[in-house]
Amino acid sequence: xxxxxxxxxxxxxxxxxxxxxxxxxxxxxxxxxxxxxxxxxxxxxxxxxxxxxxxxxxxxxxxxxxxxxxxxxxxxxxxxxxxxxxxxxxxxxxxxxxxxxxxxxxxxxxxxxxxxxxxxxxxxxxxxxxxxxxxxxxxxxxxxxxxxxxxxxxxxxxxxxxxxxxxxxxxxxxxxxxxxxxxxxxxxxxxxxxxxxxxxxxxxxxxx
Numbered sequence: 001x002x003x004x005x006x007x008x009x010x011x012x013x014x015x016x017x018x019x020x021x022x023x024x025x026x027x028x029x030x031x032x033x034x035x036x037x038x039x040x041x042x043x044x045x046x047x048x049x050x051x052x053x054x055x056x057x058x059x060x061x062x063x064x065x066x067x068x069x070x071x072x073x074x075x076x077x078x079x080x081x082x083x084x085x086x087x088x089x090x091x092x093x094x095x096x097x098x099x100x101x102x103x104x105x106x107x108x109x110x111x112x113x114x115x116x117x118x119x120x121x122x123x124x125x126x127x128x129x130x131x132x133x134x135x136x137x138x139x140x141x142x143x144x145x146x147x148x149x150x151x152x153x154x155x156x157x158x159x160x161x162x163x164x165x166x167x168x169x170x171x172x173x174x175x176x177x178x179x180x181x182x183x184x185x186x187x188x189x190x191x192x193x194x195x196x197x198x199x200x201x202x203x204x205x206x207x208x
Contacts, residue, residue, distance in 0.1 A: 031170035043086040043112040046076040050083035055180040057087040060099035064188040065177040069120040071191040098129035108149040
C-alpha cells in the first residue's frame with residue numbers, strides 16, 4: 001500500500017465525524033454531505049454516474065496539488081467510472097484566490113477543466129495572478145467571455161469558495177490537497193495510490 005495512502009483504516013474515515021460518502025449515513029459536525037457531493041455550482045468531471053466519487057480540495061499554488069493533479073486526471077480517464085468533484089480552496093496566497101476565480105469563471109463557458117489543468121501545469125509555488133491568467137489564455141479559453149463572467153458571476157463564485165472553505169473546516173481538513181475518495185480521506189497520492197484508493201472504496205461499498 002502506498003505509504004502516503006490513508007492514515008490507517010479508522011483514521012481514514014473522514015476525521016472523527018464518522019462521515020461516509022456515496023449515500024450512506026453521515027454525521028459531519030454540521031456539514032451537509034449532500035452539499036459536499038452535489039453542490040450545483042461546483043465543477044465536476046469524469047463520469048457523472050460513476051460508482052465512486054472523488055472530491056478534490058486544492059489550491060493552485062500548492063506544489064503537492066500539482067504533483068497529484070496529472071495522476072488524478074489519468075486515473076479518472078482510464079477508470080471511466082469515477083465522478084470527480086472540484087473544490088477550489090484557495091488558502092495559500094492572494095493569487096491563489098485569483099486563480100480559483102479565473103477557473104470558476106471559465107466554468108460558465110464550459111472550460112473549467114481546461115483552465116484547471118492549465119493552472120495545475122504551472123510549475124513552482126507563489127505563482128502570480130498574471131502568470132495564471134497567461135496560462136489560461138494560452139489554453140484557449142475565451143478571455144472576453146471570462147472577463148464578462150467574472151463580472152456577472154463574481155458574487156456566485158465568491159459564495160462557492162466560501163462554501164468550500166466552510167466544508168473543509170467542518171471536516172477538519174488541515175491543508176491541500178485533500179481528497180475524499182468514497183468513505184476515505186487522503187492527501188498527496190500518486191497514480192498507484194489513487195487506483196488503490198478507488199479499489200478500496202469499491203470493496204468497502206460492496207461489503208456494505
